[in-house]
Amino acid sequence: MTDRRPHTEQSDGLSRRGWTVLVSVTAAVVVVGAAAAAFALGLPSVHASPATQPAQVGTAPGSAAPLDPGPTPLGLPARPTPTPQPSATVPSRPIGTLAAGDCLQTYTSKEEAAYPVIDCAAPHIAQVLSEGTLPQPAGAAFPGKDALDAQVGGLCEQHLDWAWVGVWNEDVQVDLRYADTAARWASEDRSYYCFVYTYSRHELTGSAVASG
DSSP states (O other), X not given: OOOBOOOSOOSSSOOHHHHHHHHHHHHHHHHHHHHHXXXXXTOOOTTOOTTTSOOOTTBOTTOOSBSOOXXXXXXXXXXXXXXXXXXXXXXXXXXXXXXXXXXXXXXXOTTOSEEEEEOTTXXXXXXXXXXXXXXXOTTOOOOOHHHHHHHHHHHHHTTBOHHHHHHHGGGEEEEEESOOSHHHHHTTOOEEEXXXXXXXXXXXXXXXXXXX
């Protein structure tokens, strides 16, 4: 199965592409402004010799390992570091009992029968972004996977907290679970679930779901 990133259409706030463009433009303005100021004040340029060029911020002498990850886009909190994949320490709940906002201690696939639900203040790998029932009635023709991807993606993306997306940027992944074949559609199961997590499988704290 393939991971699915959120759609770029967004009715309230910037899309992930919008975040990326905004951050890139802001960074470019800052660099140009800094260069102009250095020229006006007669400060050394970034091409100064090794003897006069200041050491990189956040890097220890003789070491390539950063001491400080530095600011994240738009001044948001620093990204947590990746951790080894945890083992579940809480009971799993069947997929049909999950609700939007539930945080999942472990996550390997959108097709699991059950997931370990944990308080979102505790480290977790994924979260149920949204869940519900598609409006197509029983007996409706299978609309095709592309059409359903667009429909379910639109229903889920609106619930993303875009400040959280701004922290993780292109690492954000959204998996869509629904009856995605003609055979499954014929079973008249119209339920859908959207799972949000990071491609790097970072342990997260807090919620990726927009408040309100």
